Amino acid sequence: MTATEARSAKRKPEQIVDMSWDPITRIVGNLGIYTKIDFANREVVECHSTSSLFRGYSVFMRGKDPRDAGFITSRICGICGDNHTTCSNYAQQMAYGVKPPMLAETIVNLGEAAEYIFDHTIFQDNLVFVDFCEAMVKATNPGVLAKAERTEARNGHIHGYRTIADVMRAFNPFEGEVYKEALKVSRITREMFCLMEGRHVHPSTLYPGGVGTMPEPTTFTDYLSRLVRVLDFVKKAVVMNDDVFDFFYEALPGYEEVGRRRILLGCWGSWQNPDVCDYRYETMNEWGKAMYVTPGIIVDGKLVTNDLVDINLGIRVLLGSSYYEDWTNEQPFVTHDPLGNPVDMRHPWNQTTVPLPQKRDFDGNYSWVMSPRWYDKNTTEHLALDTGGGPLARLWSTALNGLVDTPYVKATGHSVRISLPKSEKLPEMTLEWKIPQWSNTLERDRARPYFVAYAAAMAFYFLERAMGFVRAGETKVFENYEVPEEGIGCGFHEAVRGVLSHHLVIKDSKIANYHPYPPTPWNGSPRDMYGTPGPYEDAVQGQPIFEENGPDDFKGVDIMRTVRSFDPCLPCGVHMYLGQGNTLSKLHSPTYGAAHA
Template structure:
């Protein structure tokens, strides 16, 4: 490996693959080491899946079983979203108990997946070993810095927190692995099998609901609640320390606040799954849907969110479908539907040699059209967008959760070893790497608090004699429908068109195409690309020993799904033209 001798030259560096949901993620950068900043980034996906192609002609009742196989991590989120789309198509409303069971399963999935990613994957980026390799000066300071909340989590210094995160050996790392075991058990109690549910169906669930079932879930949930009383203050101490130790670190992974949340966890008292009432029942979700631009909530309307989705090809390996059939010209409310909407999408793959000036990835460019601009929304890794939208909307009010308009207040009840504890997630100043990670911690507490409510609701149904969990339905000859929820790492939608009782068109859009999208038809980079391009370099290593930790923290903060294998290559030392670009954060966002 070689680099240019001239510190003023740009150096090409790449990390490929970084494994994620829909294939292998590659990050290709150009770095100005003299200015200590990434000046260019391209995000690539090297695997084509083709679900939208082979779903055609299938029995729509099989859709959730098939689409859950899109991912081996969040397959249940796909199954759930598909079931929602089928409920709309078939005109079926599940019994309340069936919906509470589904909510409990999805809440457990949030707890499981966020825990294992935060503590056992992204947490490694902040552990003692990693910091020692990349920023030994920061580790020295961490060893001298007292933890403000040591009494809550038990680690006297920030250095002690970092040591606890060391893989396989760290105390907290090992504890989190045990937590992932019983949160997965919680999921299986409700949905039968992880990660491809065996008890989810349109019209409800096949789970046998008993008091014992929910008691088994609750015993594990309360252990998780106690765990979160330690985790939230621990991560607050760790992330706050990085701001203090490295002035300017707020710019790592930072981009304009362009957040999308499609909402999740329906309230069966309000949700009838009809498109005509979708705005009303969408606003009753326990995670509020919304689009947040520059800190302002543009809408909480699922109809607006749906109609604003555009699929742009940009620099991806596909042919356009301008001359192809439009499946849906107007939605069930009579609103016009764009040709670039998922209902009308045609997937026409055309593989080619990777060329960053032309086509370079299998990921398309989903955008949200606000009437003027095609916005490159991101999910903030999931929790950042969810909490931000829910906080601004101020609609969610339960025994344990209160959205205030500028924050989300979470109350966790008394547990065996810890008293009742209250946390408050406040809307941050930035959409950056550290705040995406912080939100992931707070959302674990949020999911646990909601699960307490769902358990109470489910037990009330059983005690009232309402034990049915499924409602029969018939498949219509023709229908158009959509399902909206939040996969662990962000927005998830399924759009379906039925003709002659079979699937004529089906397009699932998980968070990874949104976050990992390529430059679109207007030249706008995708969120990974944008966040990395705006990232300064704080790593202390010279170019020849460069690990790229700041870049990896930026990418992994989006939760690109189990980044277990990272291969890095330095360029051949080729001298590139020097680029002088204004600092990305002079603009007022």
């Protein structure tokens, strides 16, 4: 009998309370979570996820010079702008038929590795782990904190903290040792990033066709010196998180049900292999499989496909409960892909964004986020894939595929082994992320420090390759190209928090259609046209409540842990909608004069 079935057998008369958190804090952007909670049975019985931000980059990209797409789309987000630039350049390179030099591709990989380390560290240690720190656990589960004080930390000989409570104290905001050290690490890793991509978070040296980074030997040694400085922290972070999350399973039987949903994971792959990747659509299956994070769609724990052509053709954008008009009666931009496969009208190449502002109605439309789904032609299901916050899907797909095999990272078919060299205080270590039983809150969070270690390990590999190119005199970093009169392209990448695709249509050498799809529309989507809830909604709805507080002082920590485990980032694709020409004005200031928008 599962924990859910056991709860059902012991149900009490319901005590339903409407509770909402809008906006959710410690995430990026404006996200509202609206729930109905049955306090008698300690369960969330209903959940709706809503965003009040209009996603409109696809509207004003039309008519632009396609070469500007990377610079414009990097402004989609103030967190992962470089991921958008990289993905946009991938799409453009396909449309232009250009392959960057191998050193340029390696420089991009180094920049993206630094971004993963930076972003995951600051989110996990300064935002997510606040929900697991001593101060929060004391306020929501004092009984659990008492157990933590008595529980030895299994990996204390590595990270230096004797008990689980000591680890929790180290993450207390503004005061805890790890909390403060994570902020220092974020500065160092951002410096690593800037050495490769020029500026954080909107890169100044990434272009279709290559990079503007000067490939001097000191560029790479400066990066290496910083990578070595954070290596002790990376190693400790993995085992500290393991200790805390293992403790929660032990201290709260049934906690595996918190944030648990059907295993429906999507990964689009990351870090191109310049030996294989030529950006041609016709060879996308081959170079997709050669990525250093392997793409894949996992359904109920099984790998459905790792073919980027299949992944691309299966994407559907459903309106469902979102504030838009349908576009399926319009003429398609793309009827067939370069291999002759038909392209669906709800595919991003054919999407037209037509905003339809209206009052929020949870029985109708209630969010500006659309509902991207993946159509499984074998089952005819429109799958509400999630990214597991990014790392869970990346590790799971890479592990199952068993294709990545470098001196630093090896996929085994059931795990990912990550080898890190000796650092200042800790010896050489091999960490192993194993495919878990569940796709739930704790496993999404556990995967994050493991992927930081993965990114650090791959950074060593990319450094070796980059310095090898320089020593061999292969220092070319840019390849010329021509913008075609007509063309299409698609870029597939992993933003920090998961799947990222850019779809581009060129006509008359201008952008005719452009659609970026970051991870948060997948994770934060509302109910679709078939009534299927989005992953946030699905993960929260039906989960048990373990917080010891009652309705009057309820903080919703279990709900917040679940939502934050996906690493929400709502600003992606946002601009202001003003209707029919309304004007925003800023009144006269005696100091600064008048300004008008």
